[in-house]
Amino acid sequence: MSRPFPFGRRCLCLCLVSIALILCGSVAFAADDSPKATVADLAWMTGNWAGSLGPNVLEEQWAEPKAGSIAALVRMTSAEATGMIELIVVEEEGETLVLRVQQWDPGFKPRTEGPQTLRLKEIKERSVSWEATEEGGIAGLTYARPADDEFTISVLNGQGGAFKIELKAVE
Numbered sequence: 001m002s003r004p005f006p007f008g009r010r011c012l013c014l015c016l017v018s019i020a021l022i023l024c025g026s027v028a029f030a031a032d033d034s035p036k037a038t039v040a041d042l043a044w045m046t047g048n049w050a051g052s053l054g055p056n057v058l059e060e061q062w063a064e065p066k067a068g069s070i071a072a073l074v075r076m077t078s079a080e081a082t083g084m085i086e087l088i089v090v091e092e093e094g095e096t097l098v099l100r101v102q103q104w105d106p107g108f109k110p111r112t113e114g115p116q117t118l119r120l121k122e123i124k125e126r127s128v129s130w131e132a133t134e135e136g137g138i139a140g141l142t143y144a145r146p147a148d149d150e151f152t153i154s155v156l157n158g159q160g161g162a163f164k165i166e167l168k169a170v171e
Contacts, residue, residue, distance in 0.1 A: 037095075045151075118130035118131060
């Protein structure tokens with residue numbers, strides 16, 4: 001009587017486990033192709049920035065990078081009220097950076113259940129690009145500082161629309 005597994009069940013199990021480990025390792029490597037960077041590479045973002053966003057004013061205050069993180073407090077206001085507060089935190093994870101963002105409506109009511117996470121896509125001397133790791137309001141995000149007094153934000157929203165926000169330095 002011939003055996004369906006000429007090498008035995010134990011050998012087959014070991015082969016299947018080995019193949020699974022190789023495949024999992026390949027997936028982990030593919031997901032971890034973010035550029036190497038530290039928060040110190042984002043020091044150029046530090047400062048207070050403001051500009052028009054339609055009838056509203058958007059303000060971003062970026063703290064200096066310290067202890068593995070850099071963060072910003074964002075506020076959108078109209079002449080009558082604050083429409084939105086946002087917290088952005090960039091942290092070092094492994095040899096790369098991860099950005100998390102969360103927004104709140106007036107009354108500190110969260111717009112989403114938790115923060116959205118974006119992974120580092122590209123980093124240059126005075127620009128940084130992120131891409132979403134999950135579905136959410138933001139699919140892609142780029143910050144740039146084309147001049148000492150200029151700060152631009154390019155947003156690709158979750159529905160495929162894109163827009164640019166131009167801010168100026170505030171003293």
